[in-house]
Amino acid sequence: MSLIASEQAVSRELNAGETLLWTGRPDPVRSMRSSLGHFVFGVVWTAFIINAIVVSHSGNRGESGLGRLFGMYGLIFDLFFVPFILAGVWLLSHPLLTYRFALNTIYAITNKRVLIISSGRNKKVCTYFTDSINMLERTDHANGTGTVAFNRDSDGDSHSVDAEFVGIPDARVVEELIQKTFDAPR
DSSP states (O other): OOHHHHHHHHHTTOOTTOOEEEEEOOOHHHHHHTTHHHHHHHHHHHHHHHHHHHHHHSSOOOOOTTHHHHSTTSHHHHHHTHHHHHHHHHHHHHHHHHHHHHHTEEEEEESSEEEEEEOSSSOEEEEEEGGGEEEEEEEEOTTSEEEEEEEEESSSSSOEEEEEEEEEESHHHHHHHHHHHHOOOO
């Protein structure tokens, strides 16, 4: 999605009297790299499950009748492994899913709020209003991109909801824009 398309998608979310100050997108490669731990664990997990299936089928399968369905090596035993295989597939595909999610995410700052818009099968809009942002944290990466994290109080208790703009160019400029617009602390 181009910058113009991003701004159009954000402009559909603007309220009356709201001005768009900045839009950006996460770096999909950085997002994908952050989930490589899932992939590595998925390789180990899936290898273990496949090994368990092979070992369970390498024994004597001389069972007959109901033993083939309910016995130690029967169909019911094979179905036991299905959720574990699906978990392995999810772990192995997590970096690609994260990459795709990043491609469909738009960050925006307006004069009244911060938006994170994610599209896909469903559209999700997370809104952070100016009076609820109570912390900013910036991380600069070697490739010139950075991450700006912020949180808000959910309802006044000690629990907070965190959000971040991941892998954005000129993170310092974005942090300063949030501070200037919302008088947010650093």
